[in-house]
Amino acid sequence: MNILKLDKSYQSQAYRGIALGNFDGVHLGHQQLLKAVRRESQKRELCPSVYTFLNHPRRHQGEATLKEITSLQKKAELFAAEGIKELILSPFNDEIKNMEPEVFITEVLVKQLKSKLIVVGFDYRFGKKARGNPEMLKTLGKIHGFEVCTIHPYNFEEEKISSSKIRGLIEKGEVAVMEKYLGRYYAIRGPVIRGKGLGTTLGFPTANIKIDSNQILPKSGVYATFSRVDDKIYPSVTSVGHQPKFNDRSAEVESFFMDYEGNLYSRTVETIFVKYIRGQISYETPEALRRQIEKDAKEAKQHLHSKIDMINY
Secondary structure, eight states: OEEEEOOTTOOOSSOEEEEESOOTTOOHHHHHHHHHHHHHHHHHTOEEEEEEESSOHHHHTTOTTOOBSSOHHHHHHHHHHTTOOEEEEEOOOHHHHTSOHHHIIIIIIIIITOEEEEEEETTOOBSGGGOBOHHHHHHHHHHHTOEEEEEOOOEETTEEOOHHHHHHHHHTTOGGGHHHHHSSOEEEEEEEEOOOOHHHHTTOOEEEEOOOTTBOOOOSEEEEEEEEETTEEEEEEEEEEEOOGGGOOOEEEEEEETTOOSOOTTOEEEEEEEEEEEOOOOOSSHHHHHHHHHHHHHHHHHHHTTTGGGOOO
């Protein structure tokens, strides 16, 4: 998949179909858009593409603490897996925020990107004061020669799947239901950094994982997880949040890998959350902590045994 960072000088040499959206989480609703743009573009011999933003629009508009479900890198991987051939990235800034939707359509979608097909969700809004909508796209499409495909909401238990809903579930630690919303388990990714070495002294060496400050994390607690290193997957148990052991309140994501031997420092690990096990507990002695880790690892391994075939992304 080609990745293009759009600027004013760019001029497409190929006609394309484009899915528009923010795609945070790339949930099952988003995946309907991606499948539609791929399918309909192939019918018309167009390049199936996605137009989205380098930064989250809500953060630019004042929600500085908003956490994202998926990193840009993970989005790109998921787009490519759906058959998207080009990812078009634009910064969300004041110019984009204040651009009249008619101007965005004519100058960006038509003139720059040579769009012949636009795929959007039924409630998609864009442009200054969010005036742009699917009806405007359809009206101007008749003038400028592009078609518009509108995708209906994707529901789970009679409720529309949305990034906001998913974000709230993750914050509550409800990771076990993520597959129903994302089509996969929720995952985070980051490099392994040096910790205090306490796990090693207890016989349970752990990997301390550095997470981007914009990445949403499940609530503090201990989780049954899978950990991916390169192309290999290991069952693991992961502690998230402010660790209350020995009066240490530093924020951490820390995983104990089962059935792994080797040095993980500086390597990138993807942590796949499968089930919440328990909340954080303060321990008076290292031995008490060791016994609890042993218990957590046993419980996690039992639960993960039946889930490994579901980790196929």
